[in-house]
Amino acid sequence: xxxxxxxxxVGGLFVVGLLxxxxxxxxxxxxxxxxxxxxxFLGGVVYRVMAWANVPVPFRIPTTCxxxxxxxxxxxxxxxxxxxxxxxxxxxxxxxxxxRSLLRNTKSEMVEGKRLVYGTDLSLWIAAMAMHxxxxxxxxxxxxxxxxxxxxxxxxxxxxxxxMEVGLPVVFATSVVFLVALAYLLWRRVGSAQIxxxxxxGDYFPLFLLxxxxxxxxxxxxxxxxxxVGIKELVLGLTHFAPVVPESIGAVFYGHLFLVSVLVGYFPxxxxxxxxxxxxxPTRNLANNNRRVRHINPWDYPVKVHPYEEYExxxxxxxxxxxxxxxxx
Amino acid sequence: xxxxxxxxxxxxxxLLNIDRRPPETPWMDTPVDVRPGTFIYPGKGKxxxxxxxxxxxxxxxxxxxxxxxxxxxxxxxxxxxxRLSRYRSFKLFMDTCVRCGACADxxxxxxxxxxxxxxxxxxxxxxxxxxxxxFTALGKVFxxxxxxxxxxxxxxxxxxxxxxxxxxxxxxxxFCPFGIDTAEITMMGRELLGLLGLYVNWVIEPVxxxxxxxxxxxxxxxxxxxxxxxxxxxxxxxxxxKVDIPINKKGAEILFVTPSGDFVADPGIYTCMSYMLxxxxxxxxxxWSTYASDGGNFGLFTSHEMMKRLNAKIYTEAKRLGVKWILxxxxxxxxxxxxxxxxxxxxxxxxxxxxxxxxxxxxxENAGSTKMIHIMEFLSDVIRHGxxxxxxxxxxxIRVTLHDSCNPARAMGILEEPxxxxxxxxxxxVEMPENTIREQTFCCGGxxxxxxxxxxxxxxxxxxxxxxxVRHVQxxxxxxxxxxxxxxxxxxxxxxxxxxxxxxxxxxxxxxxxNATVFDGEKERTxxxxxxxxxxxxAPEDADEERxxxxxx
Numbered sequence: 086x087x088x089x090x091x092x093x094x095v096g097g098l099f100v101v102g103l104l105x106x107x108x109x110x111x112x113x114x115x116x117x118x119x120x121x122x123x124x125x126f127l128g129g130v131v132y133r134v135m136a137w138a139n140v141p142v143p144f145r146i147p148t149t150c151x152x153x154x155x156x157x158x159x160x161x162x163x164x165x166x167x168x169x170x171x172x173x174x175x176x177x178x179x180x181x182x183x184x185r186s187l188l189r190n191t192k193s194e195m196v197e198g199k200r201l202v203y204g205t206d207l208s209l210w211i212a213a214m215a216m217h218x219x220x221x222x223x224x225x226x227x228x229x230x231x232x233x234x235x236x237x238x239x240x241x242x243x244x245x246x247x248x249m250e251v252g253l254p255v256v257f258a259t260s261v262v263f264l265v266a267l268a269y270l271l272w273r274r275v276g277s278a279q280i281x282x283x284x285x286x287g288d289y290f291p292l293f294l295l296x297x298x299x300x301x302x303x304x305x306x307x308x309x310x311x312x313x314v315g316i317k318e319l320v321l322g323l324t325h326f327a328p329v330v331p332e333s334i335g336a337v338f339y340g341h342l343f344l345v346s347v348l349v350g351y352f353p354x355x356x357x358x359x360x361x362x363x364x365x366x367p368t369r370n371l372a373n374n375n376r377r378v379r380h381i382n383p384w385d386y387p388v389k390v391h392p393y394e395e396y397e398x399x400x401x402x403x404x405x406x407x408x409x410x411x412x413x414x
Numbered sequence: 415x416x417x418x419x420x421x422x423x424x425x426x427x428x429l430l431n432i433d434r435r436p437p438e439t440p441w442m443d444t445p446v447d448v449r450p451g452t453f454i455y456p457g458k459g460k461x462x463x464x465x466x467x468x469x470x471x472x473x474x475x476x477x478x479x480x481x482x483x484x485x486x487x488x489x490x491x492x493x494x495x496x497r498l499s500r501y502r503s504f505k506l507f508m509d510t511c512v513r514c515g516a517c518a519d520x521x522x523x524x525x526x527x528x529x530x531x532x533x534x535x536x537x538x539x540x541x542x543x544x545x546x547x548x549f550t551a552l553g554k555v556f557x558x559x560x561x562x563x564x565x566x567x568x569x570x571x572x573x574x575x576x577x578x579x580x581x582x583x584x585x586x587x588x589f590c591p592f593g594i595d596t597a598e599i600t601m602m603g604r605e606l607l608g609l610l611g612l613y614v615n616w617v618i619e620p621v622x623x624x625x626x627x628x629x630x631x632x633x634x635x636x637x638x639x640x641x642x643x644x645x646x647x648x649x650x651x652x653x654x655x656k657v658d659i660p661i662n663k664k665g666a667e668i669l670f671v672t673p674s675g676d677f678v679a680d681p682g683i684y685t686c687m688s689y690m691l692x693x694x695x696x697x698x699x700x701x702w703s704t705y706a707s708d709g710g711n712f713g714l715f716t717s718h719e720m721m722k723r724l725n726a727k728i729y730t731e732a733k734r735l736g737v738k739w740i741l742x743x744x745x746x747x748x749x750x751x752x753x754x755x756x757x758x759x760x761x762x763x764x765x766x767x768x769x770x771x772x773x774x775x776x777x778x779e780n781a782g783s784t785k786m787i788h789i790m791e792f793l794s795d796v797i798r799h800g801x802x803x804x805x806x807x808x809x810x811x812i813r814v815t816l817h818d819s820c821n822p823a824r825a826m827g828i829l830e831e832p833x834x835x836x837x838x839x840x841x842x843x844v845e846m847p848e849n850t851i852r853e854q855t856f857c858c859g860g861x862x863x864x865x866x867x868x869x870x871x872x873x874x875x876x877x878x879x880x881x882x883x884v885r886h887v888q889x890x891x892x893x894x895x896x897x898x899x900x901x902x903x904x905x906x907x908x909x910x911x912x913x914x915x916x917x918x919x920x921x922x923x924x925x926x927x928x929n930a931t932v933f934d935g936e937k938e939r940t941x942x943x944x945x946x947x948x949x950x951x952x953a954p955e956d957a958d959e960e961r962x963x964x965x966x967x
Contacts (some may be wrong), residue, residue, distance in 0.1 A: 090559070102646055112613055133509070140502040143718075146825075147596060148587045152475050153827035155780045158798065159834070165853070166827040180591070186516075186592040192568045193519040201525065201882045202847035204823050208708055209516060211523040213591070247913075276788065280515040282436040283539065285561040287552075324932050354552050359592055362510035366593035367503045373812055373827060376784035388719050390726040391625050396705050397779055399626075399634055407636035409704060410662050412734075 088275065088344050091290035095297045098347055105339025111330035114339045114346075122350035129353020134361050143382040145375050168374050177370055181363055184213055209273070216266035219259035220295075222246060223302075226257065232321040251313040254306060264299045267292060287356055301341035309337045370392055418451035419867040421913050422875055434528040442543065443960055446575045447477055451871035454578055454864070461622040465720070466512050475574070482568070486610050487565055488725045491548055491871035496689060498549065503598045508545045510592045511538060511806050517586040517596070523579055526875030529786075531576050534586035534596040540572055556729065563809065568670050574612055577603035578874055580811030581864055582715070582747075583820035583857035585917035598861070601854050605717045608659025613716065617863035620712045624724050626688055629674035629708035635661075638703050638704050645687045652945055654937030657694040660887075663701035664736065665872075667772060669732045670700045671786075672743025673710035673901035676922075682904045684943045685744060686923030689789070695933050696773050700741065706731035709748040710901065714755075722759040722938075725751055728786075739769040740786040744922050746900030747861060748797030748829075749788060750821035757784040774799040788822070790831040790899060792929060797838050803932040806841050808939065811949040813842040813893045814926065817880065817907065818855035819900035832899055844891045850883040873906065881914025888915050896920050 105114030151162025167173040173384060179185040192206035226246065228239045247255035255282065271292050274280050305311050317330035322329040352358070364370065372378075397411055404411050415421040442643040447557055453475045462470035469483045478829040483489065498505045517534040518526055531537060539561075546553035547562030556562075562571070582597035589776050607613070620630030622742050627634060642659045650656055660666060672689065676682035693700055706727045712718035730741055748887075758762065766785035769778040777793045781787045796802055801913065816836060822828045829852050836843050850856050858865075859876025898907055906922050911918040929942045940953045 096606045137502060137506055139508075140505050143500060143756055144755055146503065146595070146598070148584055148746070148824055150588055150824070152829045153780070155828070155831065156776070156779075156795055156798075159830045160793075160829070180593075182845055183592050186589055186593065187514075189589055189854075190516050191589075191854075193525055195430070195432060200424075200886075201879055205846070209514065211513075256830075276503055277515065279518050279530060279533065280513070282441065282516065283513050283518075283533065284534050285513065286559055287561055302860055329824035331639060349750075354550075356510070356512045359510040359512050362506055363592050365502065366510070368587050368593035368595045368791060369507075374780075375753050375757065376781040376786065377779065379761055379783045382758050388723045388726070390723050390730075393727075393730060395703050396628065397628075403634060403636045404704070407639045409635050409639065410664065 087284060087286050087287050091286050093099060094290065095293040095344070098294075099297055099301065099340045099344055104335040104342025105343065106336035107309060108333065111332075111339075112328075112335070114329050114343055115297045115334070116323065116328040117285065118346045119323060122346035125350040126352050130358070132359055133353050133358050134365075138360070141383045142367050143369050143384060145373075145380040146367055147371045147374050150221035153373060160243050167372050168377075169372050173370060177364065182371055184210060184217075187213055212266045212273070213268045215262050219263040219266065223263060226259075230317050231324040233317075233321060237368050239399060252307060253259075253305045256307065260299070260303055261305075264296070264303070267296050268288050271296070287400075289317075289350075291348070291357055294344060294351075298341060298344045298348060301337060301344060305335075305338050309335050311335055311338060326383070390396050417797070418449075419870050421870060421874065421909060423451070424871060424913075426913075429526070429871075429874060429878070432526065432528040433950060439541075440848075441530060445568055446572050448571075448575065452579075452869055453575060453872075454614035454866055454868050457611075457615045457618035461615065462611060462613065464622040465618070465625060467611065467618075468609060469612070472886050473806050473818065478827050480571070482567065482570065484881065486570075486804055487568075489572075489609050489820070490565060490606050492608060493606045494549070496546075496547065496604055497605065501602070503595065503599070504602050505834050507594045507598060508542055508549075511535065511542065512592075513539075514591065514593065516589050517594075520586045520589045521596075522581075522583070522859055522879045523876045524587070525871065526878035527872070531572075531577060534590075534594075536764050537580060537596055538594065538599045539575055540569070540576060541599060542784050544569065546732060555682065559652050570607070570610065570704065571588055574748060575605065575788050576608055576661070578606075578614055578864065578869075579876075581820070581857045581859065581861035581876065583861055584824045585820070585854065585857065588824065597862075601714075601718070603659070603673060604827060608717055614863060614865040614870070617712050617715045621716055621724065622719060624708055624710075624712065625854045626702070627707075628705045629677075630710055630712055631674045631708075633674060633677060633707065635704035638677065638702070638707055639816070642686075642690070642702065648917055648945065649687050649691055649943070652941050652943050653691065653933055653939065654696065655691065655933055655935060660701040662703055662705070663788060665737075665931070666701035666735060667738050668698060668700040669706070669728075669735060669737040669740045670702060670743070671709040673704055673745040673748050674708040675710065675901035675905055676743065677707075680849045680902075681925070681944070682901050682909070682922065683802075683918055684925045685901075685904065687943050688922065688924040688928030689743060691928045691933065692802075692931065695931060696801065698772055701735060703735065705729045705734075709742050709745055709752065711748060711751045712863060714747055714751050718755075721751060722757060725756055728752075728756065729763055732916060733765050738767045740766070741769075741789060741792060742786055743789050744899035744901070744924060746819035746821040746902055748821075749750070750825045752784070753826050756786070759901070764944050771795055773801050783949050788826075788828060789924060790828060790835060793833040793924070794834045796925075802927070803925075804839055804930050805932050806839050806930050808930050808942075808948055808951060809840045809926055810842070811843060812895045812921075812926070813891060814840050814892045814895045814897050814921070815844050815846050815884065815887050816851070816923075817846075817849050817858070817884075817896055817898040817903060818853075819898055819903055820861060822856060823855050824897060825942055826899075829853075832897075834844045835923055835927060836897060839926050842889050844893055846883040846887050850879065856880040856883065858900075858903045858906040858910055860909075861902050865906045866903050873909065877906070877910035877915060880907070881910045884918055885915040889919055894918055899923050
């Protein structure tokens, strides 16, 4: 059920997207919906980030993963336990670019019925790195459609990415890696009893959506008869705010574009906002300098305490008898 | 017949038979299974009244009706809204989880129980499902399809059960790619429960004590004098040294604050005795306080507000006594509060000076604002400067390993100081496996207000990963002592070791230091601070007795 609903939904969306090739529908699927989705994306992400940013960070609560900065002869672990802005930037760079915390992943197992052992488990880290980085490169490659002339860096990345020199047009390594990584992530979510148990529709839907986009993109490039010039004309028009809708673009492309539009529009309302959220996590982006620099809580308020005077009033006789100094006899 | 609150009630083979397969029913449709040994008794009305907390009453976890106050649902939702607008951590951690499951088998309670709701991700989902339903656009429209669920009394019971099966140890947050910290989730969950008057007595009674009398155990000022005098007598018996007991001494240089557990509980008392001895030897001008007689703060396990209410007395007392700076003893959660919250909550401590060791002259710039340092920072500096004469051979009968306590490890990163100290006072130090120490250290299973006997099954299960690692070094390297710089550890790991690694004793680190220190004017040291004969150092008559005693191996 949790898998079927999103799978059918993505399939249905793709079919809807095919309508883009129907006469007169090119404007809707090729112009209106992509613009709408992009507007939703921009507005939504800004809204989400502002919503987080507007909530204060009352306490400085980094999770420390290494030696603190204390005495000069004890070596601080700067990237795992940063003490200032620069070391925090280092820690965040490792986190955002290389998924540092995920790299730590272990797998625990009970052996011989009584002994717990922990092994390094890199599978999730590898799959996550492969998926996110190949997605980024795929996105950069798509700049070819949005620019004229195409920047050298895009051409260079394409060349490198196509190093296998298989097929015509060349099959990019990242296209394959992206799909394989997604397939693994899906297989893992379904195959592990625990992960399946915690998974929601909102976890399967983006996976199917990304798979749908990847596969349809592959079909557009390699299998379907595609009017590349027409596509570039369309995309260039979109990015230069002078939309044109060439007649000759195939249905599969519209299916692909519609899934992308759905993904982009859905992004801010889903778990995919983790892309922005990862930058804001108070357990990662704060320096562990709590005792050196005072952190201010903007909404701090006075609380009811038990003052020393009341304490002594209640216990004065006992304190005097026990020889403890008091303020008032 | 042993009872569920006793260790012997549980057979090891039963607890080790851990089934990680989730139930057939989806988790939202699987109610909690409340059985003796897995929950803590409710907070008593009288304690809630001392603290002006809502809905004081008598009730039981096994009751069908928990006597929730009128309008409880709105109270919870309003409470959530308020916290979502005050804590970025809370809002962010509600939004960014992708349910990748990296945290799942990082929790000691999940490893030891296999209960899927002890996976940190699902513990958070208990709250997140309500958040999605009532606070997100998709959840408001699509409800259950978007992972939302209705807030019902069963949800409240589930929260109570599972937020008191989390020790806020933050191990999962080390592994989370977004730094989601279940301690934050649990703290919010407990605050929301508190709005309905749902507390556990093992937390709220100490809080009430601490509020009124300055420490969780409810020790009155004269009682503290008696306790410390009693310790001084034992110190004299072991070492021949008479130590002073400065209490509420105005104008002392240093206020010393330590968790109150070390005033009464074995083996914490030996750590406390060690402080007195070491301060005497180093000639430090310090004072105890009866008003600030606990650095521990069970307010952390109750609410941010309660944490602040209890913590306030430390700076107040430092100001009243006119000390220059504050020194803190070996404790775990106490140091989370002192390091990450105290200055923000009750500072600025502008009436104090930056801590400067009277022994070495070292200025502790790292505590330049809070003006409080950790006893291990202090002692490692003292030892580094050679200001203590040490004879580690006095600890030669000990093969010791170090349990990094959760909060000092993951909320401070005080990892090398204790190791440096131990290596200078013990010749036989062994590390446990690397996935069980430092930032990856496993909780004792009894932190964050879970260290009572009522939930013995959960404690033993949660203590399994730590106990197992101790057992490993016991078998491989003959380890017979587990050092821990945390008062809760000293109390709860004793049970964990007795159960999972029998034969291993728990000690504080300062105790190891005092036992290895050659004190000025000491008598021949034949007994350690526990008044046990030191093997190889027995007085001649003791050795004779031992030789003549029947050997039974």
